[in-house]
Amino acid sequence: MVQIRRFILIDNVYKSKILKGKKTSTIRFGNYEAKPGSEVYLAITPSDSVIAKIKITDIKKKRVKELTLEDARKDGFKELNELINALNKIYGTLHGDDEVTIIEFDVIEKFEEAIPLKWLKALNYRKPEEIAKLYVENDLKESADVDLIIKRIYSKGLKSAVRKYGPKKVKDSLLKAYHKLYDEGKI
Structure with missing residues (x-):
């Protein structure tokens, strides 16, 4: 089964x-x-x-x-x-x-923008936009690069961030943001 x-x-x-x-x-x-x-x-x-x-x-x-x-x-x-x-x-x-x-x-x-399934799995089935929203609205800080990329996802969408920074940097930033949210008890 x-x-x-x-x-x-x-x-x-x-x-x-x-x-x-x-x-x-x-x-x-x-x-x-x-x-x-x-x-x-x-x-x-x-x-x-x-x-x-x-x-x-x-x-x-x-x-x-x-x-x-x-x-x-x-x-x-x-x-x-x-x-x-x-x-x-x-x-x-x-x-x-x-x-x-x-x-x-x-x-x-x-979804206006398709989400890679492996990213969704890595984010414990939370959408990248949800991670970005929680990260920005809770005013969290990880590093200058992560903050910049997550703010781009929040303001312009996942596709825009991937085009500007590349899929690897975006995925890595999302994972760092997710772990920061988890460590802070926000998710």
Whole structure:
């Protein structure tokens, strides 16, 4: 069994449909577990970039032969055979008795700027903007470089900071800011 706790990965080809509300489920081969009502991050592959936060609304177990047109449409397909073909492409040939898990969700927050999943993990699943906001609003000081970069994230966004200072410096500054917030008891 695979438990979904913090994030779920979905192929980049489905990004647009998800963000437009045309794909509100994902169907996985095998036994997946998640709690309806739980909020998780949605990361797209192959870049492993987080593009949204979703709320899991339902989990269903079915056999492949029990999948319906409604299941296909919620998963962003027009026809059931399109869904089956996509599943076969991803998982290899599935048979009628193979079990799948249908994970239904609502997008509750779209991110204007994708966040690298590994950064989110390193920040204990806190968004970079949240770290920057807490750091600036609590008037914390780490070093001149960290302060400058974190203030850039706070005022102009993550993408702007990465363009100006590079991903490594931004990531390192976020980690230092996160640890400073933790040490000060702010998170």
